[in-house]
Amino acid sequence: MQLQTILHxxxxxxxxxYGHPRWVEDAPxxxxxxxxxxxxxxxxxCSGCRKPRPGYDRLHERRFEFVPLWQIAVVFVYALRxxxxxxxxxxxxxxxxxxxxxxxxxxxxxxxxxxxRRLSWHETARVFHTTWEHVRxxxxxxxxxxxxxxxxxxxxxxxxxxxxxxxxxxxxxxxYQIDAGCRRLLWIGRERTEATLRDGLExxxxxxCSNLRFVCSDMWQSYLKVLAEQxxxxxxxxxxxxxxxxxxxxxxxxxxxxxxxxxHDGYEPVLKHSRWCLLKRPENLTGQQTxxxxxxxxxxxxxxxxxxxxxxxxxxxxxxxxxWAGKFxxxxxxxxxxxxxxxxxxxxxxxxxxxxxxxxxxxxxxxISAGIVEGFNNKAKLAMRKSYGFRxxxxxxxxxxxxLGNLPEPETTHRFC
Ligand SMILES: [Zn+2]
Numbered sequence: 405m406q407l408q409t410i411l412h413x414x415x416x417x418x419x420x421x422y423g424h425p426r427w428v429e430d431a432p433x434x435x436x437x438x439x440x441x442x443x444x445x446x447x448x449x450c451s452g453c454r455k456p457r458p459g460y461d462r463l464h465e466r467r468f469e470f471v472p473l474w475q476i477a478v479v480f481v482y483a484l485r486x487x488x489x490x491x492x493x494x495x496x497x498x499x500x501x502x503x504x505x506x507x508x509x510x511x512x513x514x515x516x517x518x519x520x521r522r523l524s525w526h527e528t529a530r531v532f533h534t535t536w537e538h539v540r541x542x543x544x545x546x547x548x549x550x551x552x553x554x555x556x557x558x559x560x561x562x563x564x565x566x567x568x569x570x571x572x573x574x575x576x577x578x579x580y581q582i583d584a585g586c587r588r589l590l591w592i593g594r595e596r597t598e599a600t601l602r603d604g605l606e607x608x609x610x611x612x613c614s615n616l617r618f619v620c621s622d623m624w625q626s627y628l629k630v631l632a633e634q635x636x637x638x639x640x641x642x643x644x645x646x647x648x649x650x651x652x653x654x655x656x657x658x659x660x661x662x663x664x665x666x667x668h669d670g671y672e673p674v675l676k677h678s679r680w681c682l683l684k685r686p687e688n689l690t691g692q693q694t695x696x697x698x699x700x701x702x703x704x705x706x707x708x709x710x711x712x713x714x715x716x717x718x719x720x721x722x723x724x725x726x727x728w729a730g731k732f733x734x735x736x737x738x739x740x741x742x743x744x745x746x747x748x749x750x751x752x753x754x755x756x757x758x759x760x761x762x763x764x765x766x767x768x769x770x771x772i773s774a775g776i777v778e779g780f781n782n783k784a785k786l787a788m789r790k791s792y793g794f795r796x797x798x799x800x801x802x803x804x805x806x807x808l809g810n811l812p813e814p815e816t817t818h819r820f821c
Pocket of ligand 1: 450451454490493
């Protein structure tokens with residue numbers, strides 16, 4: 405079987421013919437070149453209006469890299485024609501294997517993008533003997549196509565979350581779809597300001613916002629404000645993961661200042677290695693950590709009291725009725741306000757301020773699963789770690805859409821990966 409026959413099967417081009425492949429002798433890696441020529445009776449297609457137009461002239465031969473075969477590079481060689489189009493002027497023709505600008509064929513871009521979802525971009529480049537930039541361009545191509553062709557109808561629940569990016573206080577705002585049947589990343593924006601989220605929701609569209617039944621976020625004021633204004637028809641749920649995270653942070657603050665105080669008073673550093681005991685839920689503690697927690701409980705320490713308040717708060721999520729949950733919340737807040745644990749009191753005050761949004765959790769019960777935002781948050785962090793070294797916003801944006809966007813791909817006659 406000849407290579408042309410195989411190519412004809414996997415990458416059929418109606419108006420073009422594959423010529424005789426040739427082995428390139430002086431190439432740095434094994435390479436096969438496949439010349440392409442237009443069919444004799446075929447008219448070139450204008451890349452502007454996509455209509456067949458009379459030919460104008462031919463440009464120099466160009467090389468387009470195709471999917472490698474047995475680790476042998478496969479390169480198409482073709483001299484693009486220019487057409488004389490009455491609407492678009494003298495422009496280059498449209499060819500089915502390439503967008504005309506990239507040195508990679510579209511098939512190869514989809515191939516690299518597919519692998520870049522499984523491997524890191526650096527690994528993908530290394531395995532397929534290409535550059536990191538080519539992998540990035542391929543992912544960009546896949547993401548752009550996917551975003552244009554994705555279907556946003558039927559989105560009823562979204563989660564809005566921020567994620568730390570780079571060092572210091574740099575954030576990205578992420579909008580997820582969290583419907584039971586479809587969970588994916590919908591949008592990414594720089595920073596976590598009102599303007600950020602407003603841009604995102606405007607881009608997703610007015611229709612999109614009015615169809616929403618549930619929105620889920622943390623207590624970040626800018627998000628609360630914009631969601632109330634743009635998705636006022638939806639039930640706004642405060643996310644459980646973020647509230648428990650705030651309580652964890654408060655315990656950590658109490659512990660840190662207590663360590664300082666104990667040290668100052670000359671006590672042994674009993675709290676020094678206890679951070680994880682206090683932050684973890686009891687069922688997640690290892691054997692050794694449980695022993696340490698028991699030891700800690702012997703002291704009447706502020707850290708331990710903070711820990712017990714947090715444990716107590718877990719009961720909140722188990723209520724069925726908003727009314728009883730509300731009663732519990734009020735009592736819990738009152739107890740914490742009587743304590744002298746400043747960081748915990750701060751959280752209690754915030755919870756009081758957002759009481760009605762918190763109770764919406766029970767109105768949306770069964771519709772929004774508890775771990776969903778946390779799950780996405782972890783996945784996003786993992787995707788960022790995998791793409792270590794991404795400093796440009798566009799790159800991290802591409803990586804996150806590519807990993808979490810669940811973006812569609814075109815139907816092709818042959819899948820290369
Ligand atoms: Zn045209």
